[in-house]
Amino acid sequence: MSTSVLTPASSGLRVPEQPARRRRPKVRFGDRLLHVYTWLLIGWLALPIAAVALFSFNNPKGRLNILWVGFTLKWWGPKLFEYPDLTRAMWNSITIGVIATVASTVLGTLIGLALGKHKFRGQNVTNLLQFAAISAPEIVLGSSLLTFFLTLGVQPGYPTIVIAHIAFCLSFVAVTVRARALTLDPFIEEAARDLGAGPWATFRLVTLPLIWPGVMSGALLAFALSIDDFITTNFVAGSVQTYPLYIWGASREGLPPQVNVMGTIIFMFGAGLAIFNSVRARRARA
Amino acid sequence: MSKLRSRLVPYLLILPGGFWLAVFFAAPLIFLISMSIQTGNVTSGFTVTWHFAEYWLGLKGYSQQFLHSLYYGGAATALCILLSYPTAYWIAFKGGTRKTTYLFLILLPFFVSFVLRTISWQYILADNGLVLGPLKSAGLLPENFRILATTGAVIGGLTYNYLPFMVLPIYVALERIDFRVVEAAHDLYANKFEAFRRVVLPLSLPGVFAGVLLNFVPAASDYVNAQVLGGPNNTMIGNIIQDQYLYNTDYPMGAALSFTLMAFLLIGIFAYARALGTENVLEAAAA
Secondary structure (H helix, E strand, C coil): HHHHHHHHHHCCCCCCCCHHHHHHHHHHHHHHHHHHHHHHHHHHHHHHHHHHHHHHHEEECCCCCCCCCCEEEECCCHHHCHHHHHHHHHHHHHHHHHHHHHHHHHHHHHHHHHHHHCCCCCCHHHHHHHHHHHHHHHHHHHHHHHHHHHHHCCCHHHHHHHHHHHHHHHHHHHHHHHHHCCCCCCCHHHHHHHHCHHHHHHHHHHHHHHHHHHHHHHHHHHHHHHHHHHHHHHCCCCCCCCCHHHHHHHHHHHHCHHHHHHHHHHHHHHHHCCCHHHHHHHHHHH | HHHHHHHHHHHHHHHHHHHHHHHHHHHHHHHHHHHHCCCECCCCCCECCCCCCCHHHHHHHHHHHHHHHHEEEHHHHHHHHHHHHHHHHHHHHHHHHHHHHHHHHHHHHHCCCEEEEHHHHHHCCCCCCCCHHHHHHCCCCCCCCCCCCCHHHHHHHHHHHHHHHHHHHHHHHCCCCCHHHHHHHHCCCCCHHHHHHHHHHHHHHHHHHHHHHHHHHHHHCCCCHHHCCCHHHHHHHHHHHHHHHCCCCCHHHHHHHHHHHHHHHHHHHHHHHHCCHHHHHHHHCCC
């Protein structure tokens, strides 16, 4: 290595080519090593997901689904809804996710627009509040919300879960929309106003379409956060169960394969949506 | 008139969401502090008695769990940096047209529930499970060998669960680097290592700092990994807070511990931001 660095400086014009050629295979080796390493890391990350999917086809005797017994497709059929608690928990997760996504997307988009498009007093405080809400540890979020509800005599349950989910999702939406709104060209809105559009028409026909990708990715993020949330939900759920809460409670007696089927479906749905979104974004750019 | 209205617009936009955050994020924190200095029990109710002893009792009684949180969270964060950097580097500089695909693959775990992922590891690593079972029956491992219920399992689980939060910010920081500055370093006779150490690494540090924040805070306050993958000797402060609230209904103790944890983390974050410059950390975290 040291010789190849020294030669080009001390000799003529033709020589620099040589060390470069000699060095190239070495660079490639390092790159290839990193390439392999990246795939190993991805494999490690994917391993438990693959296990979840694989064991949705397992045929265990009881609820304990740890060792491979035999292949079956039966959990992917009507037997999927064999445990009413699990079905109800899944349904709760979906409905809570939808309500929290819609509400937090509306509230978060408004904040994101204010932060990205306007300059105003208190902007830094608002920014800081978003940052605090995003980085606050979930255990503090959950325990303080439960304290709040208990002190006010509110029975924890479905509505308190929805309230909590909106609270922790909306800052993520706000930050996502803010990033998009920062790229807005103010002249475009001005042009719309010059052409006679009122504030509402300008928003609906110009601003909203421009920030729409940010709103959509904020909404996707909110839904993903809501449907996966465990720690905060566990505090404010009372006796209501969501899908992660059901898994937590049932894990001691063993998770039935139906849990794996539902997990796999959510996975495929989420991954499919993300792929669809990025393909569409790429097409829109092209 | 219209000028006044346009000045009001941002406040009107912030109002609904800001109200929600004030009521359901900021106010509960006040209630948490208030609860921590109350005495009483579930049946007869709690009243504020300015009883600060819970803090002292909590710190003394659960110092072990606080230390575990610090140790496991710190170790997982350090491991995340070591594991993430090479991959983020490779994707950012050599990923070519497939960058998005690789990032997507790194993010795949997020499409499976956090709890389910962790329990999946528990099943995979079980004492007589998929991995250890065959190795033990083949006589390659002693019968009493275990991975679960060890400190390593908890740190490994935390590392696994928060790794993507480290890869992403490091990748973003590396991706922003103008490659011409690296070429300039080479032109100034820096070899590959020197160019990395004196140009690429410093420019990517904001990403590492943001990643540390995104990793350490949730990892130190996590209790799912400790409960699923750890043993009775691996409890973290999160486990205690959860138990005080949901099983012992000792809300003042739970609140005192929760507030102590938050105070420690806040002081840590501020000291950290101070050392690096607030702007840097906030900016990196926002990116």
